[in-house]
Amino acid sequence: MSKLTALEITNLHAGYGETEILKGINISVEPSQTVAIIGPNGAGKSTVIKSVLGLLNVISGSISMNGVDIVGIAPDKAVRQGISYVPQTHNVFPNLSVTENLEMGAWTRKYGIAERIDEMFDLFPDLKTKRNKIAGSLSGGQRQMVAMAKALMVEAKIMLLDEPTAGLSPKFQAQIFKTVKKINENGIPILLVEQNAKQALEIADKGYVLVDGANKVEGTGQDLINDRNVARMFLGSKD
Amino acid sequence: MWETFGFEFVNFYLIPGLVLGCIYALGAIGITLTFSILRFANFAHGEVMMIGGYFTWTAMVLSNDLFGIPLHPIIAAIPAVMLAIALFILVDRYFYKPFRSAPAIRVVMASFGMMLVIRSFVQAVWGPNQLTFVPGIAKPNELVKNLTASVDMMILVPNKHFWIIAGTIVIMLALSWLLTKTKIGKGMRAVSDSPELAKVSGIDVEVIVKATWCVGGFCAVAAGVFLAMDLQMLETTMGFRMLLPMFAAAILGGIGRPFGAVVGGLVIGLAEELSVYPWLGDGSLISPGYKTGVAFTIMVIMLVVRPSGLFKGRLF
Numbered sequence: 001m002s003k004l005t006a007l008e009i010t011n012l013h014a015g016y017g018e019t020e021i022l023k024g025i026n027i028s029v030e031p032s033q034t035v036a037i038i039g040p041n042g043a044g045k046s047t048v049i050k051s052v053l054g055l056l057n058v059i060s061g062s063i064s065m066n067g068v069d070i071v072g073i074a075p076d077k078a079v080r081q082g083i084s085y086v087p088q089t090h091n092v093f094p095n096l097s098v099t100e101n102l103e104m105g106a107w108t109r110k111y112g113i114a115e116r117i118d119e120m121f122d123l124f125p126d127l128k129t130k131r132n133k134i135a136g137s138l139s140g141g142q143r144q145m146v147a148m149a150k151a152l153m154v155e156a157k158i159m160l161l162d163e164p165t166a167g168l169s170p171k172f173q174a175q176i177f178k179t180v181k182k183i184n185e186n187g188i189p190i191l192l193v194e195q196n197a198k199q200a201l202e203i204a205d206k207g208y209v210l211v212d213g214a215n216k217v218e219g220t221g222q223d224l225i226n227d228r229n230v231a232r233m234f235l236g237s238k239d
Numbered sequence: 240m241w242e243t244f245g246f247e248f249v250n251f252y253l254i255p256g257l258v259l260g261c262i263y264a265l266g267a268i269g270i271t272l273t274f275s276i277l278r279f280a281n282f283a284h285g286e287v288m289m290i291g292g293y294f295t296w297t298a299m300v301l302s303n304d305l306f307g308i309p310l311h312p313i314i315a316a317i318p319a320v321m322l323a324i325a326l327f328i329l330v331d332r333y334f335y336k337p338f339r340s341a342p343a344i345r346v347v348m349a350s351f352g353m354m355l356v357i358r359s360f361v362q363a364v365w366g367p368n369q370l371t372f373v374p375g376i377a378k379p380n381e382l383v384k385n386l387t388a389s390v391d392m393m394i395l396v397p398n399k400h401f402w403i404i405a406g407t408i409v410i411m412l413a414l415s416w417l418l419t420k421t422k423i424g425k426g427m428r429a430v431s432d433s434p435e436l437a438k439v440s441g442i443d444v445e446v447i448v449k450a451t452w453c454v455g456g457f458c459a460v461a462a463g464v465f466l467a468m469d470l471q472m473l474e475t476t477m478g479f480r481m482l483l484p485m486f487a488a489a490i491l492g493g494i495g496r497p498f499g500a501v502v503g504g505l506v507i508g509l510a511e512e513l514s515v516y517p518w519l520g521d522g523s524l525i526s527p528g529y530k531t532g533v534a535f536t537i538m539v540i541m542l543v544v545r546p547s548g549l550f551k552g553r554l555f
């Protein structure tokens with residue numbers, strides 16, 4: 001029996017109101033995979049993720065999760081279906097404590113909340129001592145960890161991360177990438193949008209380069225790292 | 240000292256200021272929650288306070304006339320709270336929800352219209368004239384009077400003021416429990432922080448909106464009934480007259496800060512009453528006719544100097 005594709009986006013056209021931003025995107029995430037999306041600012045990377053969440057207007061194309069069509073689903077239903085989403089910005093509730101943030105992440109979860117919170121403190125040990133601090137008082141790196149832990153409180157069938165390392169120190173960046181890898185090894189497929197293209201491709205099974213709302217290049221993480229055009233455009237290589 | 244200064248100050252200015260502050264505080268809670276969770280200034284809030292007073296009066300009259308059972312206003316307020324919440328939820332469903340994704344000014348105008356509709360409705364049903372809420376002169380509580388008199392610091396609090404202050408404290412404690420200990424209360428704080436993030440966290444925002452109307456409606460009726468208990472009468476403009484000081488209290492405390500609104504309400508209530516105390520010489524500091532200007536002045540100064548309020552509320 002073949003396993004269903006965790007997330008399959010086919011020929012997606014979508015945008016904000018009347019403006020079409022995505023002009024035929026194709027992306028697939030197999031179970032157990034980490035898939036990276038890279039590309040210049042404004043390419044439409046966040047827009048792809050927001051389409052999956054039902055946050056904007058899908059014009060045509062299909063999005064399916066484990067074989068189930070989810071185009072046009074309401075965001076809270078998408079979460080109920082098992083989509084764990086970490087937005088690019090404003091991804092924690094600043095006036096809620098760390099624990100309360102995790103509880104809000106667990107809104108759709110019926111049982112095992114306390115156990116899951118403990119698991120999250122094992123995954124992000126830094127947060128344990130900050131559990132009663134309000135999220136707005138934490139450093140950028142710690143806030144990002146709260147955002148990820150909060151998103152993982154759902155019964156995740158897939159995790160969507162939008163630039164989780166943006167603006168963080170190299171130490172925190174390395175820690176986030178390591179944690180993403182660990183989450184994936186625990187069985188959650190991951191779709192990761194990143195500006196730090198090299199590190200993202202290093203942990204990715206597959207990568208997509210988006211430019212101007214369309215697929216430009218795709219391949220295994222290693223293929224893209226070795227691709228001269230990609231290297232020149234996104235990896236800071238000189239030749 | 241007590242005879243010449245304290246007695247008058249405490250009994251005729253401080254306690255009435257606290258009582259007024261409690262009423263403002265309860266009203267401002269609903270305003271600040273609506274502002275931060277639904278993102279609009281609800282002009283109809285004062286009218287719901289007012290109609291809550293009329294519902295309560297009606298429950299008292301019906302109980303007395305039909306069953307011969309006189310009800311304390313606080314008991315009679317229970318059905319009034321339910322009616323007011325139902326009113327809030329119906330108004331939201333049919334008059335505010337259609338504007339949820341439109342610019343905020345539309346729903347503000349809708350609430351302005353609702354304010355006029357509710358007031359006209361009350362005038363049509365109960366008549367435009369004042370109604371007596373509780374007859375008679377409120378006598379000071381004997382026990383408190385005698386106890387304090389025995390230490391030469393006589394305090395005259397009528398029972399109605401005792402009920403208002405104690406009731407406000409109980410409601411504050413309940414609100415604090417709701418917002419920090421229950422799932423729905425934490426959800427309200429989450430939506431107030433970020434509705435977008437709340438949605439993508441799986442929070443059903445419409446459920447939170449209903450909860451907000453329930454809390455706001457409850458506090459509004461409490462405020463309306465306490466005001467009616469204090470004045471011992473009802474009139475159709477009583478809610479509207481509270482609107483400015485309640486907005487001032489919400490802004491002073493910081494939008495989205497229910498406990499800020501409480502502090503703001505107390506500050507404004509006290510400031511209004513203490514502004515007519517004869518601080519300098521024999522006459523009141525400012526003429527009682529200008530008392531209502533105090534809230535307005537505080538609001539304007541706050542908006543200029545520190546628009547996020549005392550407790551760092553939201554900026555719009």
Ligand SMILES: Nc1ncnc2c1ncn2[C@@H]1O[C@H](COP(=O)(O)OP(=O)(O)O)[C@@H](O)[C@H]1O
Nearest residue numbers: 016019021039040041042043044045046047048
């Ligand atoms: N809320 C929005 N309304 C209208 N246009 C938007 C909105 N968000 C983004 N865009 C536009 O969509 C395009 C793609 O944006 P985005 O997906 O955020 O890019 P990326 O994440 O790749 O940097 C950009 O041209 C941007 O200006």
Ligand SMILES: [Mg+2]
Nearest residue numbers: 045046047088
């Ligand atoms: Mg982006």
